[in-house]
Amino acid sequence: MINKNYMYTRYFAIWICLLLVVSCKVGKDYQRPKLDLPEKYRNDTDINNDTSALSQNPRDFFKNKYLLGLIDTAFEKNSDLLLAVQNIALAESALGTVKLNYLPEINAQINSRYTKASQNSSSGQAGGNREIKDFNASAALTWSIDIWGKIKREKEEALASYLQSQEVRKAVQTKLVADIAKGYYNLLMLDEQLEIANRSKVLSDSTLAIMKIQYKVGDANILGIKQEEAQLNENKILISQIEQSISIQENALNVLCGKYTGVITRKVEGNSEFVSIPVEGYPVSLLASRPDIKAAELSLRASNARVGIQQAAMYPALNISAEGGLNSLTSSNWFSIPASLFGTLAGGITQPIFNKGRLKAQYAQAKVEREKEVIRFRQAVIDGYAQVSNALKNKEEINKQFIFAESREEALEEGITSTQLLFKAGTVTYLDIITVQSAYLQSSLQRVQLYTNKALADIELYYALGGGWQ
Structure with missing residues (x-):
């Protein structure tokens, strides 16, 4: 009887050892999918290895103290960012709970x-x-x-989810900074456009007064006066539209900062509002520093761990x-x-028996979910690559467009001065001065828009290349 019990115990011990050996083969460790990344971004000729401007956090990249004040307020009160922080706390708690699964x-x-x-x-x-x-x-x-490594995979999943929550917070913060900066400089643009529109209104008022005097002495007709009045009303409509846009933009910035509506304090501080980013190309490897791409890969890691968890659930x-x-x-x-x-x-x-079919189905579903995460990760990389390529091209072309817009405005400014003198002398008609005034107004508004677009292109490139997260 003793020998038989000893034999049973020996067989049981051998079977347990075999289970421990086989358990090493359950579940696959994570491997990054093949991405086939190009060596450089589209239209790039040279690779710029100086990435110092991109490694700066927002407080070092932006120099406008009023903008930095808005960013600081948003870091404290923005709802999306606060929710991301709470998600980190939840993921950290889940990770601590999983670590205790090793203990009896x-x-x-x-x-x-x-x-x-x-x-x-x-x-x-x-x-x-x-x-x-x-x-x-x-x-x-x-x-x-844990003979099948199930707890190990649960720990991998919890750790990946925790790190993903960290990257999601960074992604939310990066987008928040970019949105606030874009809104702030758009507000400065609207202020300058409003000033231009008011100057144009004063000019139209002056021209209309001259035309009325000329009409009394027979040097102008009623049609010219009516057309100049129409031009003046068009300026008034433009002023109202810009004031409306300013109010809407201020409200949007207040929402981003977690505040109720109110006036946004702003001011241009010198010619250098933030660190300028060179327009030359950058290594494609910088995509790895983008928080959204890191978060997508960590989501894939967690999904890979869940496959191992579901596989282990089918075994004794x-x-x-x-x-x-x-x-x-x-x-x-x-x-x-x-x-x-x-x-x-x-x-x-x-050993599961009657519910093994359900466990197999869950295992198959976990593998499908992993493949979906692979697709999402690859798409995140493709989207990031396209965003950087677009930002580089936008910065290059907007710089050219701004130079042309400045030249056009200077030419029209000289033309409007000459036309006013000629109009007072009676050598040009009211149609000439209305045409020049309208063209000068549009060129001034375009120049301000392109100047703002230059700033927005730098912000977009800073955001596309990771927003300071290196």
Whole structure:
């Protein structure tokens, strides 16, 4: 009998060892998918290895103190950023919980029980003691041995989710900074356009007054006066539209900063509002510093770990349980040692049978979800590549357009001065001066727009290349 028990124990130990060996093959470690990245961005000829401007955080990149004040307020009050921080706390808590799965579960209990059997029960009919007392103080241990690496994969998933929440916060913060900066410089542009529109209105008022004087002496006709009045009203409409846009832009900035509507304090501070980014190309490897791409890859890592978790769920689970403590039928000798000591030890293997089909389906679903994450990750890289390519091209072309717009405005400014003198002398008609005024107004507005677009192109490139997260 002893030899037979020894043989059974030996077979059981050998089988457990085989399970431990096979467990090394369950689940695949994460490997980054092949991306086939180009060596450089579209239209780039040279690679610029100086990325110092891109490694600066927003407080070093932007120099306008009013803009930095808005950014600081948004960091404290923006709802999206605050939610991202709370998600980090949740992911950190989940990671700490998973780490405890390696440890056995231990529960302590103290209880007593009193039972009195009825006279018609077997104890009562036998004439024995119908009262039973039981006092128990014990500690119970249950431990699920991680023979398939399931807990390891759960830890991988929790860690990837935690790191992903960190990158999501960075991505939210980067987009928030870019949106606030774009809104701020758009507001400065609207202020300057409003000033231009008001100057144009004053000019139209002056021209209309001259035309009315000329009309009284017979040097102008009523048609010219009406057309100049129409030009003046067009300026008034433009002023109203710009004031409307200013109010809407201020409201949008206040929302980003987590505040109710109000006036946004702003001012241009010198010619250099932020660190200028060279227009030359940058290594494609910089895409790896983008928080959104990091978050997409970490989501893929978590999905890969979930495949291992679902695979391990289909295999047998090895469980060990033990309980020990003090037990007695009377309270007087409850803590009498060693007479009241007791203990139990048990081990078992549980294999899913009827629900194995459901577990296989869940495993297949986990693999499909992993493939979906691969697609999302590759698409995030493609989107990032396109965004940087567009930002580089925009910066290059907008610089050219601004130079042309400045030249056009200067030419029209000289033309409007000459036309006013000629109009007073009566050598040109009202149509000439209305045409020149309208063209000069549009060129001035375009020049201001392109100047702002230059700033927005730098902000967009800074954002596309990681927003300072290196």
